[in-house]
Amino acid sequence: MKTTTYNLPCNIAQTLNIIGDRWTLLIIHEILIGNTTFSDIKRALDGISSNLLSDRLKYLESSELISSTLYSEHPPRYSYTLTKSGEDLEDVFNAMILWGKNNLEKCYKKLIHQKCNNEVDITYYCSHCNENVDDIVAVEAD
Numbered sequence: 001m002k003t004t005t006y007n008l009p010c011n012i013a014q015t016l017n018i019i020g021d022r023w024t025l026l027i028i029h030e031i032l033i034g035n036t037t038f039s040d041i042k043r044a045l046d047g048i049s050s051n052l053l054s055d056r057l058k059y060l061e062s063s064e065l066i067s068s069t070l071y072s073e074h075p076p077r078y079s080y081t082l083t084k085s086g087e088d089l090e091d092v093f094n095a096m097i098l099w100g101k102n103n104l105e106k107c108y109k110k111l112i113h114q115k116c117n118n119e120v121d122i123t124y125y126c127s128h129c130n131e132n133v134d135d136i137v138a139v140e141a142d
Helices: 009-021 024-032 040-043 052-061 090-103
Strands: 066-072 077-082 122-128 131-133
Touching: 009 024, 024 040, 024 052, 024 090, 040 052, 040 077, 040 131, 052 066
Parallel strands: none
Antiparallel strands: 066 077, 122 131
């Protein structure tokens, strides 16, 4: 199984231990957008080898980011869905889309509000104060 790359007491480092390998986030994103079978994912991710895709899918399942369902017994074929933990990565993808829009020379995607078709930004919300905030800081967890 996968070895720990970062042995640091840091949320970012520990998250990268799970999703930081090459192709991993792209595989999760493909499942998120509806490519749920091995062949769908392989077709969408030009350049990934079958062995690597298989290994990543097994690892993502053992990390409880995806689950698999057998849909054909002969030969065995599986459909993949995101767990709640995997679905929570959609916010990460959205942040990456916004970062790319603001920092890449060529922009491939943008986030829009479906109702009015205008671009959106990420905001932080404090449920205690019931307001959007911009004065956030990361602190040690209890």
